[in-house]
Each structure stands twice: as structure tokens, then as C-alpha cells.
Amino acid sequence: MEQSVLQGLTGLIEEVVTFIIVAGMVLWISPLVGALSILPLAFAFLFIRIYNRRVKAIYDGVRKRLGKIGSFVQDRLAGVQVTQSFGREPAEQSDFDARADQFYEASVGASRLRNTYFPVVSAFGFINNLVMLGVGGWLIMSGSGAFTIGALLAYRGFWWRLQSPIRTIAQTSDILQRARAAAERVMELLHAPVVVTDKADARVWEASKGEIVFDSVDFSYQPSTPVLRDVSFRIAPGEFVAIAGGSGSGKSTLLNLVPRFYDVTGGAIRIDGIDVRNFTLASLRAPMGLVGQDNYLFDGTVRDNLRYGRPEASLSEIEAAASAANAHRIILDLPEGYDTRVGQNGVKLSGGQRQRLSLARAFLTNPVVLLLDEPTASVEPESESLIHDSILRRTRSGEGTTILVTHRIDLLRQALRILFFADGRLSGDASHDSLIATCPEYAEAYHRWEVEEEVK
Ligand SMILES: Nc1ncnc2c1ncn2[C@@H]1O[C@H](COP(=O)(O)OP(=O)(O)OP(=O)(O)O)[C@@H](O)[C@H]1O
Ligand SMILES: [Mg+2]
Numbered sequence: 001m002e003q004s005v006l007q008g009l010t011g012l013i014e015e016v017v018t019f020i021i022v023a024g025m026v027l028w029i030s031p032l033v034g035a036l037s038i039l040p041l042a043f044a045f046l047f048i049r050i051y052n053r054r055v056k057a058i059y060d061g062v063r064k065r066l067g068k069i070g071s072f073v074q075d076r077l078a079g080v081q082v083t084q085s086f087g088r089e090p091a092e093q094s095d096f097d098a099r100a101d102q103f104y105e106a107s108v109g110a111s112r113l114r115n116t117y118f119p120v121v122s123a124f125g126f127i128n129n130l131v132m133l134g135v136g137g138w139l140i141m142s143g144s145g146a147f148t149i150g151a152l153l154a155y156r157g158f159w160w161r162l163q164s165p166i167r168t169i170a171q172t173s174d175i176l177q178r179a180r181a182a183a184e185r186v187m188e189l190l191h192a193p194v195v196v197t198d199k200a201d202a203r204v205w206e207a208s209k210g211e212i213v214f215d216s217v218d219f220s221y222q223p224s225t226p227v228l229r230d231v232s233f234r235i236a237p238g239e240f241v242a243i244a245g246g247s248g249s250g251k252s253t254l255l256n257l258v259p260r261f262y263d264v265t266g267g268a269i270r271i272d273g274i275d276v277r278n279f280t281l282a283s284l285r286a287p288m289g290l291v292g293q294d295n296y297l298f299d300g301t302v303r304d305n306l307r308y309g310r311p312e313a314s315l316s317e318i319e320a321a322a323s324a325a326n327a328h329r330i331i332l333d334l335p336e337g338y339d340t341r342v343g344q345n346g347v348k349l350s351g352g353q354r355q356r357l358s359l360a361r362a363f364l365t366n367p368v369v370l371l372l373d374e375p376t377a378s379v380e381p382e383s384e385s386l387i388h389d390s391i392l393r394r395t396r397s398g399e400g401t402t403i404l405v406t407h408r409i410d411l412l413r414q415a416l417r418i419l420f421f422a423d424g425r426l427s428g429d430a431s432h433d434s435l436i437a438t439c440p441e442y443a444e445a446y447h448r449w450e451v452e453e454e455v456k
Helices: 002-030 033-078 080-085 089-141 149-191 251-257 281-285 302-309 317-325 328-335 353-363 381-397 409-414 432-438 441-453
Strands: 212-222 223-233 240-245 266-271 288-291 369-373 401-405 418-422 425-430
Touching: 002 149, 033 080, 033 089, 033 149, 080 089, 089 149, 089 223, 212 251, 223 251, 223 266, 240 251, 240 409, 240 441, 251 401, 251 425, 266 425, 302 317, 302 353, 302 441, 317 328, 317 353, 317 381, 317 418, 353 381, 381 401, 381 409, 409 441, 418 432, 418 441, 425 432, 425 441, 432 441
Parallel strands: 240 401, 240 418, 288 369, 369 401
Antiparallel strands: 212 223, 212 266, 418 425
16 A cells, blocks of 8 residues: 555656646647646546545545454454343444444445546546547638648647546545545554553563552543542551442552553552563553453363463463462362363352352462452352451461452451542552541441342
């Protein structure tokens, strides 16, 4: 594309210069015949401009529709189980067909327009030829002496010189229109949220301590809607902190900022005294464990899944991590123990089993920083208390820093320190008892969670 744009542009400049010289010559030989033969070319220019305006919308449409099909397919494949469970396959199929048809129509429309464009531009050239011969011939016949056969022959020679710039302009502007549509799509992608990358002089995090400091952190996904505002706190190495707050208050976002899935938009996050943006992503993330509400398990055996973060782990280490996550017993109960295949995304396991395997997977890497995002949100009650036990056991042994997002009341009561978020701001930082006494927003939220759990 770049090649053709460049070739088109240099060709265009040559042609335009030649055109101006030749146009001057034909006007000089005979102002009347010259003007009349250049006139159709002016219409050709006008036509090219109108075409450009129309084709812009059509090329944009083709690109956009193609992009939409891509994101549609990606989205629906990820949610294929939901589609199947609601029996919506036929509806999704026809939705896809409709999108494919729209893309087809748009592509055909673009081809059709281009197929009329070039012949019409050539036609203007022939009209110009016709006018030249007609008017020139008529002037010679009329014998006025204003025009000679010699001049007409010269004009015949010039004709191609006048005609070919129009073709070149037509071709170049079509190439430019297509390049522009492609470039706009690229720009859209470039302006999408910036992918976090290593700095050129990024350093390795030694992961010795695991102290986490948020220093006046602001964050927003879109500039217009702040998600975290002026958040400051310090978590000591080996400390266990719970994070609580209403839905949408920014808890998951905050966890995702620590391993730099996103970069802060204001302030800084420092780990062991250094801004996380100065570390290589690999060294920052490897010593961290992240367990969320929904953790992907790969289609392989239990053992393969557990050692995903540390492929060289020995059997006894794997079993120790599984025991710590209260998963060892349930694994042994599976048909083939550690060799049981879990199916794609662990479909052959219950929610509680999946969650405990994810926890064991994280434990196995001995994370210096463990980030837990409501790890018992979709888990049966007996699994829940076992998961809570294993988390609390780790935090008491001080094996690493642990941040746990939760609104489970037994965990909140046992946490020595709770960071309570309301509307993106840190509105309380203390133990459960003192928050109840000093932070009315926390007290209110806590009572709501208490009622929710009783109802369960
Ligand atoms: N990828 C994203 N792009 C744009 N906005 C987002 C994105 N993820 C979250 N948000 C918005 O940021 C805000 C905070 O979301 P976040 O998931 O951090 O809340 P939360 O406290 O974890 O909520 P919950 O308790 O429901 O899990 C919400 O308003 C949400 O709509
Ligand atoms: Mg969340």
C-alpha cells in the first residue's frame, strides 16, 4: 500500500507538470480550440471530486463492517456456552449471516462504484478528443485561416498528454482513498487503550520484600470517567489487607493496577520503593499470584494446570500447594487424581473445585504478593470456608503480602486491616471494629452484607 501510494504521488507530480505545459501550448496555438478541448477535462476533475466524497463513505463502511464481524465472532465464541444454554444458536447464526451479508453488500457496492468510475473518467478523455477534432476540423473547413491542418496534427500529438494526467489523478485519488480508510482503522487501533510495555531501561524486581505503596493514585479507563481518585495507602511486606466496597467502587481495578495490567493515570504505585513502571513486566508479574472470580483452567490434567506458573515444580511441591489450598483431598477424589483431565476451562469441575485449583496454582509459585479478587464469589458454602481457611493460614504465616477483595463478613472480621472504598475513593483504612465505629459508610455496607449472607 505504501509503495503504491508513493508511486502514485511521484507519477502524479510529473503528470501535473506536463499537463500545465501542454495546456499552455494548446492555448497558445489556438485559444478557442485549446479552451474547448480542455473544458471536458475540467468536468472530469469535478467528477473525480464527487466520486471521492462518495467512495470515502463506502470504503469506510467496508472497513467498519469487517471490524465488526471480527469482534462479533470473538465475543460470541467466548460466550458460546451461554448461547447454547439459552438455545440461541439459530438466532446467533442469523445475526452472523446478517453481518456477513452487510459486509458483502458494502464490498460489492465499492466494486460497482469503481467499475463505473474508471470508464467514466476515460470517457471524458474521449469527449475531449472529439471536441478537439470536431472544432479543429470545422475551423479548417470554414477556411478562416484561424486553424491549420498542421495545428490539428500537433493537437493530435498533444491529446494523450492531456488525457493521461486525468487517468493518473483518478487512479491516485482512488489509491489514496483506500489508503486513508485503512489508515483510519489503524489509527483507531492505535488510539485504543495503550498496551502496557517495558520501558527501554526497565529493571528487574528482585521481589525480596513485597511492600506496596499507592501514592495519590488516579485511574480512569476513559478520560471522562474517573474510577480511582487520589488513593493513597501503604501495605507492609508480609501484611494481609482486605479491600471492601460497593459494586463498581474500583476494587478489581485497583488489584489490576498492581501487576500493571493497566498503568495509573495519575500518582504512582511503588513496590519495594520503586515505581512499578520501572520494572520489567516479566519480573513484576512472576512473583505475583492473582486469583479472581473466574480463573481460566487449560484443557489438560490437574497436574499440568497446577504447575502452569512453575513448570519445574516437583510432585511433592505440587501436592503441598494443593494441600495448602485445601485442594489435595478433592483432587484425590477425582477419577484419575492428579492425572484427571479438567476439560476446556475446567468444565468437568465444580466452581469450588476450580477455585481451589486456581488458588493452589497461585500458591505453588510462592507469590511474594498474592492478589485475591472475591475468590469465593461463586463457590458452594463448604468450599468457601475451606478456601477462607487456606487464605488465612497463608496470611498468618506471613509468607507474603496478601490483598484480598471480599465482602464476606467472617473474613472482614478477621482482617487486621480493611481498606474501604466508596465511589473510587479510599474512605476508610482501619480494622473492622474501628471502621464500624468511625466510618458510617462501612457500617452501612457491612450490615447489608450481613443480611445478604443470612439470606443465602
Ligand atoms: N475494562 C473496563 N473498561 C471501562 N470501564 C471499566 C472497565 N472495567 C471496569 N470498568 C468500570 O470501572 C468501574 C470500577 O470497576 P471495578 O470492576 O473495578 O469495580 P469493583 O469494585 O471490582 O466492582 P464489583 O464489586 O462489582 O466487582 C466501574 O464503573 C466499571 O464500570
Ligand atoms: Mg470486582
